[in-house]
Amino acid sequence: NAGVTQTPKFRVLKTGQSMTLLCAQDMNHEYMYWYRQDPGMGLRLIHYSVGEGTTAKGEVPDGYNVSRLKKQNFLLGLESAAPSQTSVYFCASSMRDNYGYTFGSGTRLTVV
Amino acid sequence: GIQVEQSPPDLILQEGANSTLRCNFSDSVNNLQWFHQNPWGQLINLFYIPSGTKQNGRLSATTVATERYSLLYISSSQTTDSGVYFCAVDPVVSNQFYFGTGTSLTVIP
Numbered sequence: 001n002a003g004v005t006q007t008p009k010f011r012v013l014k015t016g017q018s019m020t021l022l023c024a025q026d027m028n029h030e031y032m033y034w035y036r037q038d039p040g041m042g043l044r045l046i047h048y049s050v051g052e053g054t055t056a057k058g059e060v061p062d063g064y065n066v067s068r069l070k071k072q073n074f075l076l077g078l079e080s081a082a083p084s085q086t087s088v089y090f091c092a093s094s095m096r097d098n099y100g101y102t103f104g105s106g107t108r109l110t111v112v
Numbered sequence: 113g114i115q116v117e118q119s120p121p122d123l124i125l126q127e128g129a130n131s132t133l134r135c136n137f138s139d140s141v142n143n144l145q146w147f148h149q150n151p152w153g154q155l156i157n158l159f160y161i162p163s164g165t166k167q168n169g170r171l172s173a174t175t176v177a178t179e180r181y182s183l184l185y186i187s188s189s190q191t192t193d194s195g196v197y198f199c200a201v202d203p204v205v206s207n208q209f210y211f212g213t214g215t216s217l218t219v220i221p
Binding site for chain 2: 105
């Protein structure tokens with residue numbers, strides 16, 4: 001049972017490049033989330049999904065897009081990367097909205 | 113938006129000591145979680161505790177929702193307890209969790 005798997009683990013992008021982060025969970029969870037973690041600011045929610053085919057904006061959605069075409073996968077896209085998007089990105093999932101989260105191991109993204 | 117304040121921001125303990133971490137929040141919440149982020153960055157869910165008290169081994173947590181705070185107790189601390197402890201709250205008027213800035217704990221042998 002792998003839990004929540006994030007790929008890639010590390011990535012360096014040039015300003016203006018695009019990329020997609022993949023989150024996969026094998027726990028049949030309905031809810032999935034993308035957070036970013038910056039020094040001194042805790043974790044902030046970017047986007048989330050309450051089920052296959054649904055997405056919603058979180059606290060800091062600008063510059064990101066997401067898709068949930070399959071229940072087990074939640075993709076986070078950066079269309080035109082900016083240095084301000086340098087961060088550690090975490091994916092999480094939960095059975096539903098009043099259950100605890102399971103986090104992936106994170107993706108460290110640097111935009112130069 | 114809701115304010116989530118954790119105290120103390122930093123804590124250094126001798127192995128075997130006990131500690132209490134606090135999480136204050138500014139609005140009514142539906143749910144509250146405590147997490148431990150280990151030195152390698154992995155986030156582990158410790159407690160899902162919207163109210164009341166829960167215990168798991170050397171750790172326990174209490175949430176008093178009416179007074180807008182939660183406490184995390186660590187007894188007989190071990191070096192493996194080192195890391196950052198976050199609380200996250202789900203406000204009544206929202207459907208997402210907001211994280212505090214964490215308490216960084218260092219346990220020295």
